[in-house]
Amino acid sequence: MDGAFASVDRGADRRDVSEAFLATLGFGGHQIGNAAAALAEEAGLVGVPVTRVENACASGGFALRSALAAVSAGASPLVLVTGVEKMTDVTNARRRYWLGVSGDTEWERSAGLTFAGVYGLVASRYFAEHGDASEALAEVASKNHENGALNPNAHFHRRVTRAEVLAAPRVARPLGLFDCCPVSDGAAALLLSPPELAHRFTDTPVYVDAAGAGTDFLAVQERPELTRFRASHRAAHEAFRSAGWNRSDVSFLEVHDCFTIAELLALEDLGFAAPGEAPRMTLSGATRRDGRLPVNPDGGLKAKGHPIGATGVSQVYEIFLQLRGQAGLRQVAGADHALAHNVGGAGATAAVSLFSVG
């Protein structure tokens, strides 16, 4: 929070904040209900209306979307969007319990699945339809660890090779340990203002050009296909149509790689690869930091970590740095248009936002 205020070039004051959105699952159960008031307390915003947004892992993306609507409705010089999750201070059993609460309880959980298992099913189906993509999954992990090593805020700074990824123990066949994002603590915050007021705060604002979103059936068993997340597709369609952009306008992507297979799906769902082509695109190096379409330059959920409510907001933080040329060693050259993709559960909710600078 302090970091968000400190990052404002010409300074901003908490008293300018007229509304706030808090993205959090409430992992661990500490303050399940009315967490909005707890944010107001902690952030020195007592009195300011705060709305808590909970869409599992997509909470951040949806909070941004709500904040954008609040800004567009006027009357708010400054709207705060923050996401937070504290995940490491509970016992192992409770952690696994909380990791499972956002999947379909009635059928998937009672069959013995957590998200690793559901994404294992997704990967199984992807392999059945498009051939074994283990090598591409390993490349996703290796590439994102490579990026994370250059991100001081990343959970992991260690590089891993494809061979290490492939040799790791399996968690949910065909996914192994290094195909899964870690359990992390984290928080991120953004300040939004109407474009006409932005120059009061900075000469180089980052614009939110569109925020699309979508939903799908909670359980994958009710969807016609496993290898495509319709919520992501719908969210991207809405965002691109609203902004009037083409896919080729985008300099780099921040996508929701909670499991490596999810990054492959994202490339296809968002319209950057044809169905079944994401593995080839990934193995070609196109999604590396120096490729033609860098993906997850901050390390992604895979290496940066996935503090549930914070993730969607932290993607925008990375975009803010990148578009202003402040990403240091991991700077994507010439980045001026970016996309953030945030998924809740195994594709049950999704938010896609577009950003530009200058």
Place this chain on the structure above:
Amino acid sequence: MRRVVRVAAYVPAGASNWAAVAASDEDSFTLAATAVERVWSGRRAEPGPILVHALGDFPEVVEWGFAALLGRETVVTRSPGTASQLAKALEELEGGEGGPAIVVAVDLAETSASRTSSKSGIAGDAAVAFLLEPTESAAPLLFGKHAAGRSAVAATVRRARSEAAGGSRIMFVGDWDRGAGVGSAREAKPAGRDRSDNLGTVSEGAYIPRARYLENLPSRWRFLAEVCEACHRTTFPSRRVCRNCGRADSLTPVELPYNGGRVVAVTTVSAGGQPTEFDAQVAGSGPYDVALVELARGMRVTLQVTDIAPGTLAVGDHVDTLLRRLYPMEGEWRYGRKAVPVSTAGSRGPAKTPA
């Protein structure tokens, strides 16, 4: 008067070590349920209650479980699981008037070994179910062949045969297709497994309250779906509203066949990847497979896989489903269907009818 018109047996697959391990998700109720649904298979008799007489030691679920399984009002009566009680029950029901009746016997106590397993709360070795329907023509029941290699069923048949007196019909009972020597699931069970009815493991929050569990049993146990007369799409699981057009006044219930599914996707959940409700299962028998299975009408269901070593099932394989224990919750076992490979679904095949 009623006559036995059909008999079906269910003998758990005991052919491999792994099947025996996975059989820990069996209990006397799941055995009886499988035999009952086989003997009732395809029957859509006139409305009215079905009398179910259950012989053996059962958990409390037996009092209401058959109604949920058959989707019919049932009147459940019970007696101890002995062959003489079975013969008595059949005799009384055969002479009686009224609608259809099912007699199901599990874990008959004539064999000392199965008595032991019953006392320990472990699944018995076999279940046999008899369907009795009102008929004017059939002569009284006479038992014929017995099941090879399965002492429990064999004991039933031996006893019943000795008590039969020169009737005119021969009834074939049991698992004769599999032949002798398939081994005993009980003998193959490894030592040290957690087979206790440990019902203390209760999750919190993301659990299914008992009322909701009961409400959804038609979809979970009978694969109840709904066809919308307005848009012709099918909704499964049943949710009393069309998942396509949202209408609630145009739905016709339909039960999807519980056999003949096809694997769309499958994963192996390793230790640490399971929800906490499955901790005891993982500690006892290790990793398990979960499959997305396509049923009729393109409907899909997520099912745990049992009776086969994890990692064996593949996309495209055909599976049947059987009622099994899922996990303990709120002091009782929750039951639901699991997928089994077609080749190991116990004594399969159509229920035999008398010659």
